[in-house]
Amino acid sequence: MKYTIRIAGKDIPVEADFTEKGVVKAVIDGRTVTARYRVVAPGGIHFELDDGRGVNAYLAPDHEGKLVNVGGITYLVQDAGTLARAAVRRRGVKELPKEVTPPMPSVVVRIMVAEGDQVEQGQAVAVVSAMKMETTLQAPFSGRVARVNVAEGEKVMPGQVLVDIVREKETAA
Amino acid sequence: MFDTILIANRGEIAVRIIATCREMGIRTVAVYSEADRDALHVLEADRAVLLGPSEPSRSYLDMDRIIAAARESGAQAIHPGYGFLAENADFAERCSREGLVFIGPPAQVIRDLGNKTVARRTMAASGVPVIPGMMEPGENPDALKQEAEKIGFPVLIKAAAGGGGKGMRVVRSPEDFVDACASASREAAAAFGNGDVYLEKFIEKPRHVEFQILADSFGNVVHLLERECSIQRRHQKIIEETPSPALTPELRRRMGAAAVAAARASGYVNAGTVEFLLDSQGGFYFLEVNTRLQVEHPVTEMVTGIDLVRRQIEIASVMPLDLSQEEIIGRGHAIECRIYAEDPLSDFLPSPGKISFIREPKGPGIRNDIGIYPGYTVPVEYDPILSKLIVHAQSRPACISRMIRALKDYVILGVLTPIPFLVDILSSEAFSAGKTSTDFIDTHFSDWMPALKDTDLAALAFVVDEAVNHGSQAAAVTRQEYSPWKALGHFRP
Numbered sequence: 001m002k003y004t005i006r007i008a009g010k011d012i013p014v015e016a017d018f019t020e021k022g023v024v025k026a027v028i029d030g031r032t033v034t035a036r037y038r039v040v041a042p043g044g045i046h047f048e049l050d051d052g053r054g055v056n057a058y059l060a061p062d063h064e065g066k067l068v069n070v071g072g073i074t075y076l077v078q079d080a081g082t083l084a085r086a087a088v089r090r091r092g093v094k095e096l097p098k099e100v101t102p103p104m105p106s107v108v109v110r111i112m113v114a115e116g117d118q119v120e121q122g123q124a125v126a127v128v129s130a131m132k133m134e135t136t137l138q139a140p141f142s143g144r145v146a147r148v149n150v151a152e153g154e155k156v157m158p159g160q161v162l163v164d165i166v167r168e169k170e171t172a173a
Numbered sequence: 174m175f176d177t178i179l180i181a182n183r184g185e186i187a188v189r190i191i192a193t194c195r196e197m198g199i200r201t202v203a204v205y206s207e208a209d210r211d212a213l214h215v216l217e218a219d220r221a222v223l224l225g226p227s228e229p230s231r232s233y234l235d236m237d238r239i240i241a242a243a244r245e246s247g248a249q250a251i252h253p254g255y256g257f258l259a260e261n262a263d264f265a266e267r268c269s270r271e272g273l274v275f276i277g278p279p280a281q282v283i284r285d286l287g288n289k290t291v292a293r294r295t296m297a298a299s300g301v302p303v304i305p306g307m308m309e310p311g312e313n314p315d316a317l318k319q320e321a322e323k324i325g326f327p328v329l330i331k332a333a334a335g336g337g338g339k340g341m342r343v344v345r346s347p348e349d350f351v352d353a354c355a356s357a358s359r360e361a362a363a364a365f366g367n368g369d370v371y372l373e374k375f376i377e378k379p380r381h382v383e384f385q386i387l388a389d390s391f392g393n394v395v396h397l398l399e400r401e402c403s404i405q406r407r408h409q410k411i412i413e414e415t416p417s418p419a420l421t422p423e424l425r426r427r428m429g430a431a432a433v434a435a436a437r438a439s440g441y442v443n444a445g446t447v448e449f450l451l452d453s454q455g456g457f458y459f460l461e462v463n464t465r466l467q468v469e470h471p472v473t474e475m476v477t478g479i480d481l482v483r484r485q486i487e488i489a490s491v492m493p494l495d496l497s498q499e500e501i502i503g504r505g506h507a508i509e510c511r512i513y514a515e516d517p518l519s520d521f522l523p524s525p526g527k528i529s530f531i532r533e534p535k536g537p538g539i540r541n542d543i544g545i546y547p548g549y550t551v552p553v554e555y556d557p558i559l560s561k562l563i564v565h566a567q568s569r570p571a572c573i574s575r576m577i578r579a580l581k582d583y584v585i586l587g588v589l590t591p592i593p594f595l596v597d598i599l600s601s602e603a604f605s606a607g608k609t610s611t612d613f614i615d616t617h618f619s620d621w622m623p624a625l626k627d628t629d630l631a632a633l634a635f636v637v638d639e640a641v642n643h644g645s646q647a648a649a650v651t652r653q654e655y656s657p658w659k660a661l662g663h664f665r666p
Contacts, residue, residue, distance in 0.1 A: 001640065005632050008625045016636045024637055028629045035633060039641045043530055045634050055627075057634035060529040060586040066638065067529070068631040072581030073593045073623055075631040079639075105525050105553050107227075131514070131523035131557035153228070155553065 004080035006065075011080070100137050100163040101156075106130040108154045113163060117145045125163050128156065143167045174490050175199055175249045175274070179222075180214070181239050182254030185544035185560055186466070187214035190252050193482040202246040204239060206232035208552040213544050220246055227554045233257045236264050240271050250274035250489060252482075256556065259465040260287060276489040278443045278464050286439055286462040290333050290371055296459045299438035301431050304450065304458040306373035314354045320372050321350055327375040330354055332361035338408040339364040343375050376458065378610040379450040381405070382417050383463075384432035385473045387484055388441045389494040396429045396447075397473050397481075398503045403609040404598065406521065411591070412598065413469035414508040415476055418569065418607025419451060428457055429498075435462060444470075444485045468511070468561065471542060475507035475565040506572040507565045510580065510595045514557040517594040517621070525553045529587035534579035538565040538572075541583075551588055559585065569607070573599050593623040 003014045012029040026033045036048040045057045058069040065078035106128035113125045119139040126137045147164040150156055178194055179202040180187045187203060191214065194201045203218030208227035215221040222242035224232040232238070234257055243251055251273055253259040259277065266280035277283070286292050290310050297303045305324055310333035311317050321328045321344070330353060332340030340361030342353040354370065362368035385397040401417035402410040420428070432447040439462065446467050448460040470481045479501070488494065515521045527550045533541050543560035545551060551559065564579055566572035580596045598604055603617050610616075 001636065003636055003639070005635060007628050007632055010628075012628075012632065014632050014636055016633075016640065018640050024633060024640075026633055026636065028632055031629060033629055033633060037637050039637070042642065045637055047630070047633070049630075055630060057630065058530060058532060058584045058586065059634060059638050062529075066635055067586045068634050069584045069586060070630045070634060071627040072583075072596050073625065073627065074584075074586060074589075075625070075628065077631055077635040104522060107553055130525060130553045131555060133523055 006078040006080070007075055098140050099161045100125055100140070100165065101159055101161055102128045102130075102137065103135060103158060104130050105155070105157050106135070108150050108152050108156055108162065109134060111148055111150070111152060111163070113145045113148070115145050115148055119143060119145060119165060125165075128162075137162065139165055141165070141167055174492075175486070177202060177246065177248040178250045178252055178276070178486070179204065179239070179243045179246060179248035180218070180252050180254065181233065181258055182252075182256070183209055183212060183214055183233060183544075183555065185542045185558060186254040186468070188217050188544050189542050190254060190482050191217045193480055193486070196480075197483060197486065199486070202242065202248050204233070204242050206554070208554050211549060213546055213549070222246060227552070229257065229554070236267055240267065240273070243273055244271075248273070250276055250486070252276040252485070253465065255465050255468055260463070262287065274489050276443070276485050278441055278445060282440055282442070283464045286464055288333070289331065289461060292439070292461060293459070295438050296435055299434055301435045301438065301459045302457060304373040304376065304460075307371040310369035310371040312358060312369055314351045317354055317370070317372060318347065318350050322347065324372055324374050327377075329373045329375040330357040330370050331373060332357065332365060332367070333369040333371055334361065334365040334367040340370060376450050376452050378612055379403075379452055380417070380419055380610050381410075381448065381460075382420070382428065382451045382457070383446045383448040383467075384429055385467075385470065385481070386432055386436045386441065386445050386447060387481075387488070387494060387496070388436050388443065388445070389488050390442050390491050391493050393494040393496075394433050394436045394441070395494065395496055395498050395501060396432045397477050397479060397501055399425065399428065400446075400467075400469055400472055401609060402469060403611050404604075404613050405611055406614050410469065411511050412508065412595065413472055414506065414569075414572075415472045416503055416506065417451075418609065421455075424455055424457075431457070431459070433498075435459060443488050444481055468558075469509050471540060471561060471563040472507040472509045475538075475540070475563060476503040476505060477501055478504075505565055505567045506569045507563060508572050508576050508599075509561055509563045510576065510599075511558060512560045512562060512583070512585070512590050512592065512595075514551050514559050514588040515591060516589040517591040518623075521591065523553070523557045524589040525551045525557070526588045527551075528585065530584060531586075532582070532584040534562065534582035536579070538575060539579050540564070559588070559590065570605070573605065594618070594621060597621065597623070 001016050005014050015027045017025040034050050038046045043059045047055045060067045068075045068077045109129045110127040121142045123139045124136045125139050143165045146166045150162050177200040180190050191201045201218040203214050203221040204224050205215045206227045224238045258264040262280045262284035265275040268275035293303050327345045330342040340357045342357045344350050344353045358368040380403045382399050382401050384399050388394040400413050400415045402413040404412035435447045446463040449457045451457045514524045516524050531547050540563040545559050564575045566575045577599050580592050
């Protein structure tokens with residue numbers, strides 16, 4: 001079976017052969033890996049590696065792929081099919097946000113603008129709090145506040161737009 | 174002795190207090206907010222009382238509701254844990270007025286020690302070394318500048334009513350002083366409603382070493398050795414250990430005696446912690462007294478074998494301490510790592526979410542004080558601590574190896590944790606050598622990245638899971654193949 005797997009920001013080709021029962025022979029990015037494996041429980045795989053080590057891997061589904069914990073580190077592992085979508089989402093978070101949205105699940109502490117207000121790029125428009133840590137959300141560009149979508153005290157998720165801002169140019173037009 | 178205790182806290186510390194109560198045959202009452210209906214402490218207690226909405230001010234900080242909950246449930250005493258109302262003198266006073274026992278020091282002691290300049294004066298007067306600096310707070314920048322010249326630069330500006338790094342500034346040259354002073358005062362006024370600041374000599378590269386004390390109502394005071402808590406980020410401790418690699422038996426004896434003197438000087442009763450800064454020449458200076466059970470108390474319990482919560486409860490029920498200083502002996506070495514829901518790669522931003530899987534480390538000398546379980550959603554409203562992993566071994570090197578092993582065996586899926594970061598700190602030469610000062614993380618780990626050694630294994634696990642389990646649900650969706658089995662999702666028999 002052939003896969004393209006995205007892990008730690010890299011796409012790697014993986015070809016796996018399961019013809020011998022309980023053994024996986026894989027070529028991972030050109031490296032050959034052979035291991036005996038046993039699926040112990042849903043989400044638990046025991047490997048006997050050809051270098052003599054025994055290793056447990058723990059898996060759980062995640063909305064973007066699978067979480068795989070091995071050697072004390074949890075990796076997000078994705079199939080090629082998720083790449084395009086995930087990449088778009090990732091970029092949306094990492095680059096300058098185009099929307100007023102929290103970086104993590106949070107509670108709205110304060111909304112500092114009202115509908116109709118003019119805001120400058122970088123102006124603080126809302127404060128959210130997650131686990132006692134406050135984050136100030138800024139206007140991504142100058143414009144007019146078209147709508148405030150949430151109230152103070154409300155729980156919000158990343159991607160949820162708290163305040164709609166219409167760009168200055170669009171307002172003028 | 175009490176037959177029912179209310180625990181005015183949540184999370185791992187509430188669960189830990191309940192454990193001792195059960196060992197003592199005491200019934201426990203948990204309190205909770207609407208966000209915590211399914212929290213572990215609610216499930217562990219004999220009874221649980223809803224306080225109110227998730228905001229702390231309307232639940233865990235609402236004195237009226239907590240007192241009423243104690244009344245309703247027939248509790249005679251309240252254990253405040255740490256944080257929330259643990260160091261609130263008004264709450265301690267309120268409890269005693271209502272005929273309830275506050276499991277902690279008397280209100281006046283909390284009040285005196287909570288005021289840093291009062292505490293400094295008290296300590297200096299009883300011969301406890303304090304950092305050279307002012308005994309009275311002030312507001313006038315010019316007068317303060319004269320004081321700064323007397324103390325000698327660098328100086329540290331601190332808020333008289335403060336804590337947690339708010340209103341704190343290091344000033345290295347006289348030219349910067351007036352501006353720094355004004356901004357510290359503004360910050361203090363905004364945070365604590367009191368703009369008074371005071372000055373201290375700034376100690377370069379100090380270690381944070383604290384002594385656990387126990388004092389009963391009959392004047393018996395002992396110390397339970399030290400904890401070193403120098404590994405901090407943003408003024409928050411993340412790794413603590415005992416004994417401190419920096420203490421000689423002689424220094425330990427002198428610091429311990431100072432801690433006991435500090436407890437006596439303040440009229441202390443119950444468990445407390447005397448914090449010191451230790452400079453590189455072995456000079457130590459009183460920092461403050463924490464009038465509560467500390468987060469890191471388990472390392473002391475591991476090496477002394479003394480259950481601190483049991484002692485707190487006994488002292489609160491006016492039993493005498495049956496421990497002499499000579500009987501308190503530390504055996505071996507203990508280290509604690511705090512496991513928060515946070516992303517070590519994104520500046521340790523909180524990472525709330527649903528826990529999908531937990532595997533706790535096991536084996537000799539391992540203790541995990543945990544407040545979560547699989548299926549539990551870590552709420553966004555509160556402190557992000559999930560658990561504290563504590564290990565005990567015969568020597569410091571053995572303890573470090575054991576902690577690294579335990580951390581690597583600790584699997585939490587669903588939220589991010591700093592486990593890989595902690596493994597790398599414990600594996601570092603600087604930590605092994607005991608070169609732990611409060612700037613340790615900035616010095617050695619400011620641009621940390623995990624070494625992703627096992628990406629091939631993770632990829633292998635992924636494809637085995639795909640092949641054997643026909644893929645998890647998430648993967649099934651993304652492969653965009655239709656299969657009635659996959660479409661059934663969770664309901665597949």
